[in-house]
Amino acid sequence: MSASPESPPRIAGAATAHDRVLLIGVLVWVAVMIALWPLATSFGDEVGYIGEARLVLAGRFRPLPGDLGIWQPGAGGLVAKYPLFPSLLMAPLFATSPRAVFALGIASAVAVCLLAGRVLRSWGDSSAWALIVLAHPTVVIIARTATADVPLCALMLGAWWALRRDRFRAAVPLLAALFAIKATGFLIGGAIIGGEIWRRLPALRRREPHARRALAYALLGGGLGVCLVVAANVLTTGGPWFGYSHESLTAPPFWFSHFPRTAPEQLRTVLILPPLLFLGAVPYWRMREPAPLLVIVGFGSLMCFYFFVDSGTNRLETWVLAPRLLLPVVVFLLVGYGHLLAGLMRRWRALDQIAGGVLIAMTVTLALAVSSRHHRWQIPMGEALEAAQRIAGQTGVRELGVLEQAAKAGVLFPGRVRLVASTEAQAALVLCSDHAASYRQRDREGPYSCRLPGHHAAHRGGGFEVLVRDDAQR
Numbered sequence: 001m002s003a004s005p006e007s008p009p010r011i012a013g014a015a016t017a018h019d020r021v022l023l024i025g026v027l028v029w030v031a032v033m034i035a036l037w038p039l040a041t042s043f044g045d046e047v048g049y050i051g052e053a054r055l056v057l058a059g060r061f062r063p064l065p066g067d068l069g070i071w072q073p074g075a076g077g078l079v080a081k082y083p084l085f086p087s088l089l090m091a092p093l094f095a096t097s098p099r100a101v102f103a104l105g106i107a108s109a110v111a112v113c114l115l116a117g118r119v120l121r122s123w124g125d126s127s128a129w130a131l132i133v134l135a136h137p138t139v140v141i142i143a144r145t146a147t148a149d150v151p152l153c154a155l156m157l158g159a160w161w162a163l164r165r166d167r168f169r170a171a172v173p174l175l176a177a178l179f180a181i182k183a184t185g186f187l188i189g190g191a192i193i194g195g196e197i198w199r200r201l202p203a204l205r206r207r208e209p210h211a212r213r214a215l216a217y218a219l220l221g222g223g224l225g226v227c228l229v230v231a232a233n234v235l236t237t238g239g240p241w242f243g244y245s246h247e248s249l250t251a252p253p254f255w256f257s258h259f260p261r262t263a264p265e266q267l268r269t270v271l272i273l274p275p276l277l278f279l280g281a282v283p284y285w286r287m288r289e290p291a292p293l294l295v296i297v298g299f300g301s302l303m304c305f306y307f308f309v310d311s312g313t314n315r316l317e318t319w320v321l322a323p324r325l326l327l328p329v330v331v332f333l334l335v336g337y338g339h340l341l342a343g344l345m346r347r348w349r350a351l352d353q354i355a356g357g358v359l360i361a362m363t364v365t366l367a368l369a370v371s372s373r374h375h376r377w378q379i380p381m382g383e384a385l386e387a388a389q390r391i392a393g394q395t396g397v398r399e400l401g402v403l404e405q406a407a408k409a410g411v412l413f414p415g416r417v418r419l420v421a422s423t424e425a426q427a428a429l430v431l432c433s434d435h436a437a438s439y440r441q442r443d444r445e446g447p448y449s450c451r452l453p454g455h456h457a458a459h460r461g462g463g464f465e466v467l468v469r470d471d472a473q474r
Contacts, residue, residue: 021128021356022117025363026110029134032364036371038102038144039382041408044070044437045082046146050101050411052080052087052236053094061235066418068402068411072245079243084232085180086148098412101146108154109134109143115157116335120342123283128356129338135363136334137273138323140370148182149324153331155181156188159221160291163196166210168217172224179225180232183242184299188328189225191298193218195291253307263304265311269323270300270333280336292332300329320370380462381409387459387466388413388431395468401427405437405448406464422449430455430467 041047051069055061063071063078071078080087086104093100113134117127133139142149155178162171178189196218197204203211230240237243244253251257270278284292303326310321323330345355388400392415401420402410410417410431420427432450450457450465459466 018121018126018128018356019117021126021360022114022130025128025131025134025360026113028360028364029131029367030106030110032367032371033106033144036368036375037099039099039375039378040385041411042141042145042374042378043147044408047407047411048080048082049086049090049146049148050094050098052082052084053090053101054411054417055080056084056087056091057095066420068407068417068419072243074243075238079237081243081245083148083180083182083229083242084236085177085228086151086182089151090146098414101412102144105143105145105147105150108150109139111154112139112150112157112331115154115161116331116338119157119161119335120338123287123339125339125342126355128359129342130335131359131363132274132338132341133331133334135359135366136330137320137366137370138327138330140367141320141374142324142327144371144374149327152178152182152185152188153327155185156192156295156328157331157335159189160192160196163192163214163218163291164289166214168214172217172221175218175221176224176228179222180228183244184325184328185225186229187299187302188295189222191294192291193222195289195294198290198294199288249307251307254302254305255307256305258307259305262306262309265309265318265322266300266304266326268319269326269330273319273323274337277330277333277337279340280333280338283336283339284332292336296329296332300326303329380464383461384431384433384459384464384466385409385412387461388429391458391466391468392429395429397429399427399429401430403430403432403450405435406431406433408437409433409464422452428469432465432467433463434465435463 041050047068048070051063051067051071055063055067055069061080061084063069063080065078067078070081072081073079089104090101093103113130116130116133120129121127139150155174159171159174159178162168162174175189175193178192179185197215200211200214204215233240233242281293281296284290284296306325308325310324311318312321384406388410392398392400399416399418400410400413401418402413403420403422407419413431418427420430422432430452432452434448434450436448450467452467454470455467456470457465458468
């Protein structure tokens with residue numbers, strides 16, 4: 001592929017009106033998120049990230065027995081499973097208010113949308129079509145979690161756009177953060193850098209100073225990212241590698257044996273939600289943009305061999321959750337898809353005139369539909385957490401014991417937390433659940449019990465209980 005000149009904006013005179021539609025859509029979407037702010041965590045990954053953020057606030061990088069989080073066996077004891085960088089971003093939010101950690105995902109989704117608007121505007125399209133990013137159900141649900149998936153997409157799109165627009169001083173920290181935010185950041189960052197080198201290859205062969213400067217900054221960003229990752233891993237695991245452990249798998253995490261199960265779900269993602277989403281790759285091919293294509297084709301193909309793909313309790317939920325790990329591919333495809341839709345609508349002037357209102361309505365409707373259901377599902381956890389905080393204040397207890405199956409609610413307790421076993425009676429205040437933490441687990445009832453020796457229930461609701469030791473201060 002060779003470099004191509006920038007396409008001149010075809011709707012420059014209407015840029016303000018289109019940007020106004022985009023801004024209204026974003027503000028209404030944020031208003032929905034604020035009105036239905038998450039009450040608790042949804043994925044086990046969040047317990048890991050927030051648990052590590054709690055360690056950072058306690059002045060430690062290594063967990064001790066009883067610390068709540070997701071840990072793996074490592075050299076000299078337990079180590080954090082997930083990268084440190086997302087937890088560093090969450091730590092000041094948690095210190096402000098535990099539930100403020102969800103602002104990271106919501107702000108990242110807004111950043112992705114606004115960046116997509118800039119890309120579309122540079123292609124001569126209405127920036128309002130970027131609202132399809134916020135209307136995507138997977139983006140909505142994952143933005144409501146304390147995970148690294150949506151921040152990864154924001155850094156990816158920002159790094160590519162900064163390199164594409166020759167804003168090298170912004171590209172360097174964005175690339176470094178992209179490498180550090182998640183283990184797959186290496187792959188995506190490498191694709192962005194490789195794609196930009198490919199695009200500028202003719203100029204590099206001619207030894208043009210500007211192209212060589214672009215190459216230097218891109219490699220500097222990647223190099224700083226590697227250094228940041230290694231430094232963070234040394235602090236948390238004692239070595240240069242992430243704390244991921246796959247000892248329970250019979251094959252490596254990326255392997256051919258996973259393809260028959262994983263690939264169909266990834267294929268459905270680019271076929272169904274929205275229909276024929278894979279066509280979003282066409283504009284990048286036409287415009288000779290290899291970096292997004294490398295992410296779409298390279299990273300997307302690789303994830304077809306990964307051992308895990310998210311799922312729900314029914315087909316519809318699985319369609320929404322399955323794209324979670326493929327979200328970088330989905331984001332690039334959505335931008336290209338928006339470009340195709342914008343071009344299609346321009347052929348029908350009457351439809352083009354109402355497109356802005358339709359986009360806002362669609363964004364709000366889907367945000368409400370997904371967020372309201374998610375919020376209702378979290379209500380029992382939110383009520384149990386609120387009860388634990390109230391009872392802690394009434395009894396003067398400063399530490400909350402949390403059973404493993406109640407970790408998704410307990411990790412947001414503002415005071416000290418300690419993981420306890422169902423046979424323990426030492427903790428004065430315990431948050432418990434009589435069903436499994438995993439929403440996907442079919443047999444959620446299982447052998448779980450909230451009967452702890454010497455404790456009585458001070459709160460019951462939605463399968464959760466707050467237990468108080470019989471001799472606790474009242």
